[in-house]
Amino acid sequence: xxxxxxxxxxxxxxxxxxxxxxxxxxxxxxxxxxxxxxxxxxxxxxxxxxxxxxxxxxxxxxxxxxxxxxxxxxxxxxxxxxxxxxxxxxxxxxxxxxxxxxxxxxxxxxxxxxxxxxxxxxxxxxxxxxxxxxxxxxxxxxxxxxxxxxxxxxxxxxxxxxxxxxxxxxxxxxxxxxxxxxxxxxxxxxxxxxxxxxxxxxxxxxxxxxxxxxxxxxxxxxxxxxxxxxxxxxxxxxxxxxxxxxxxxxxxxxxxxxxxxxxxxxxxxxxxxxxxxxxxxxxxxxxxxxxxxxxxxxxxxxxxxxxxxxxxxxxxxxxxxxxxxxxxxxxxxxxxxxxxxxxxxxxxxxxxxxxxxxxxxxxxxxxxxx
Amino acid sequence: xxxxxxxxxxxxxxxxxxxxxxxxxxxxxxxxxxxxxxxxxxxxxxxxxxxxxxxxxxxxxxxxxxxxxxxxxxxxxxxxxxxxxxxxxxxxxxxxxxxxxxxxxxxxxxxxxxxxxxxxxxxxxxxxxxxxxxxxxxxxxxxxxxxx
Numbered sequence: 001x002x003x004x005x006x007x008x009x010x011x012x013x014x015x016x017x018x019x020x021x022x023x024x025x026x027x028x029x030x031x032x033x034x035x036x037x038x039x040x041x042x043x044x045x046x047x048x049x050x051x052x053x054x055x056x057x058x059x060x061x062x063x064x065x066x067x068x069x070x071x072x073x074x075x076x077x078x079x080x081x082x083x084x085x086x087x088x089x090x091x092x093x094x095x096x097x098x099x100x101x102x103x104x105x106x107x108x109x110x111x112x113x114x115x116x117x118x119x120x121x122x123x124x125x126x127x128x129x130x131x132x133x134x135x136x137x138x139x140x141x142x143x144x145x146x147x148x149x150x151x152x153x154x155x156x157x158x159x160x161x162x163x164x165x166x167x168x169x170x171x172x173x174x175x176x177x178x179x180x181x182x183x184x185x186x187x188x189x190x191x192x193x194x195x196x197x198x199x200x201x202x203x204x205x206x207x208x209x210x211x212x213x214x215x216x217x218x219x220x221x222x223x224x225x226x227x228x229x230x231x232x233x234x235x236x237x238x239x240x241x242x243x244x245x246x247x248x249x250x251x252x253x254x255x256x257x258x259x260x261x262x263x264x265x266x267x268x269x270x271x272x273x274x275x276x277x278x279x280x281x282x283x284x285x286x287x288x289x290x291x292x293x294x295x296x297x298x299x300x301x302x303x304x305x306x307x308x309x310x311x312x313x314x315x316x317x318x319x320x321x322x323x324x325x326x327x328x329x330x331x332x333x334x335x336x337x338x339x340x341x342x343x344x345x346x347x348x349x350x351x352x353x354x355x356x357x358x359x360x361x362x363x364x365x366x367x368x369x370x
Numbered sequence: 371x372x373x374x375x376x377x378x379x380x381x382x383x384x385x386x387x388x389x390x391x392x393x394x395x396x397x398x399x400x401x402x403x404x405x406x407x408x409x410x411x412x413x414x415x416x417x418x419x420x421x422x423x424x425x426x427x428x429x430x431x432x433x434x435x436x437x438x439x440x441x442x443x444x445x446x447x448x449x450x451x452x453x454x455x456x457x458x459x460x461x462x463x464x465x466x467x468x469x470x471x472x473x474x475x476x477x478x479x480x481x482x483x484x485x486x487x488x489x490x491x492x493x494x495x496x497x498x499x500x501x502x503x504x505x506x507x508x509x510x511x512x513x514x515x516x517x518x
Binding site: 177188 | 383386392404
């Protein structure tokens with residue numbers, strides 16, 4: 001009791017108020033309210049800090065506008081997008097919208113108006129003008145805890161990396177689309193040329209199908225390595241194995257080189273034509289014949305380097321130069337010249353056909369000199 | 371009908387170029403030569419002065435068919451009928467500088483090729499006739515002024 005008396009006495013002096021039971025009760029309540037408030041403020045402050053950490057951590061930019069579309073507050077990420085400074089509080093959004101590309105101010109204000117008046121949210125893809133960052137911009141109504149709309153919130157999610165991946169994907173699909181259509185034109189060309197030289201459909205079918213399969217094998221080889229370069233030995237095996245894999249009917253020897261994709265397609269088709277001719281008329285048409293293929297980089301004269309491939313048949317039937325040259329022979333003789341600025345010569349020597357193919361060395365990369 | 375239109379083929383694939391030539395020759399056109407790169411295309415056009423160029427937009431050179439066609443049109447006045455394997459809108463927009471005689475999408479059939487070339491030749495003839503008429507009108511006016 002005495003403790004309370006002393007206490008009351010001090011209060012009396014400090015506040016110059018008559019000490020009654022009522023004031024004592026009020027004081028107690030005030031003190032208690034003060035403690036509650038302090039605790040609540042501390043909670044709010046902690047919540048605020050957590051929210052700030054969360055927002056900055058996710059790097060989602062947030063821009064708060066009041067009912068008049070003036071800047072009320074913003075997060076750190078937004079500073080970078082609009083180059084904002086302390087003087088920009090209260091500035092109309094229209095004055096900073098030029099920092100975004102692909103945004104029409106009239107459309108933006110319409111979106112903001114719909115968010116404010118109708119509570120409608122909307123998403124737009126935008127790009128930052130100077131930094132070239134891409135953002136997903138969301139415009140949302142800003143609601144008070146009672147649910148009333150009191151302004152607009154604009155959030156920005158950085159989607160630059162995603163946009164780059166999408167762009168790459170778009171380019172890849174366009175490129176694939178291009179190659180497919182281009183290849184179909186080649187197929188049409190091969191069909192016409194094969195048909196023209198065929199006596200009947202019975203002739204046409206195996207000749208055409210053979211070329212389609214050769215084309216297919218060449219494309220398959222290319223796609224293995226992401227449409228880059230193809231090792232020469234592999235290119236040769238791909239086109240010759242179907243004809244000569246049993247009994248080692250062919251050999252291939254040369255430097256470890258890879259052929260650029262366009263040249264590999266061209267050369268692959270030429271090797272196929274040589275192989276199919278050998279099967280019909282040359283070394284692979286009899287049991288004892290074989291083909292030796294060798295290649296090297298050589299001086300092509302006037303200081304330019306050439307990739308030279310030698311195709312030598314032996315052990316086949318007696319060689320006769322063809323009377324009427326077919327499309328296959330025409331392709332061998334002319335395609336490399338047309339497409340790669342190369343040369344092809346066919347020598348019908350008594351011991352076996354010898355073909356020399358040469359293309360500029362720029363189509364070839366040496367992997368290692370051995 | 372005027373003499374067979376002279377056509378230059380710019381295409382970097384042998385089989386396609388051959389097929390194209392055969393088809394156009396059968397349809398009564400004259401193929402004056404082939405090119406696989408932008409530089410060759412320009413040189414051939416300068417030398418042969420074809421009526422029109424069948425121009426593939428993707429070539430074996432760093433410079434594409436669109437840029438080659440623009441250079442050829444601006445310096446030699448020869449227009450191109452473009453052949454393309456993709457419908458890139460940006461590229462088509464750029465190609466307008468060459469006053470294209472049309473676009474042919476790969477893969478095309480022989481009939482589509484012939485039809486596109488016939489339409490291109492017809493457009494060139496209309497243009498030539500209009501130029502001729504304009505020239506005649508100018509000449510007539512000049513003559514009457516002289517006599518009047």
